[in-house]
Amino acid sequence: MTAVAYETASPLPVAMFANDDATACRVDLGLRRFLASDAVTTDLYDDLETVLGEDAARLSPEDSEVIAHRLRDVAPTLKDVVERLLKPYPPQMNIVMALSSEMPAPHDTYGHLVRFASSILTTLDLMGEIAELREDNAAS
Template sequence: MSTDDATVGALLSGLRRFLASEAIDDQLWDDLDAVLGEFAPPPSREIPAITARFRTAATRLVEVVPRLVRPYPLRPMRHLIFLSTEHPRPENAQGHLNRFAMGILMVLELMRDDAL
């Protein structure tokens, strides 16, 4: 078994990508695109399902970010946790979904160099 710095670095990089993949999947990217992309906003009937998936993604990010991002991004993570606990009225759901998507993107951007 090799213990040189290059091997250890490659192993750590692989482990970080694996942890990130546990939190970030194709469905998350599809949902972010549906909320913020070219054909946004999604139909109102899809908002509850996307919000639920965002909550699941936020929970996963809360679990993996401390292992992947140094220093720990306290403000963006607090913001994401706050957004994941909000339950807005139906007339405010689209705005909440947009803020939630932006909060997730902010955390993903912080992870980009370290994990993705």
């Protein structure tokens, strides 16, 4: 892989080419993070923190359903990202997709939400560094 770096000291942009493994790894990681940023947002982490964080309290069925709906919305995008970024495809993503299609009874909503959020968090853990938020994404 060849990367182009522009020299900023000169009045006109001059392209400098780098063809080394370290540059290729940085470019690859940057592209993977950019792709992951479609699904892995600050809002997703906020919802996971609300459900699974240290200060998480049992949510009402209504609040649980609101967050579950948002997680259902992000699941297909996350699946698309995982299919492109993780080889081999993690079986955990199948669990996320199965839970995203469940519509539990009101008294089971919170338990379902905890299982769903835990599965998404496990998938993000499998993605590792790629799932970390980009600085500009975290600022929005």
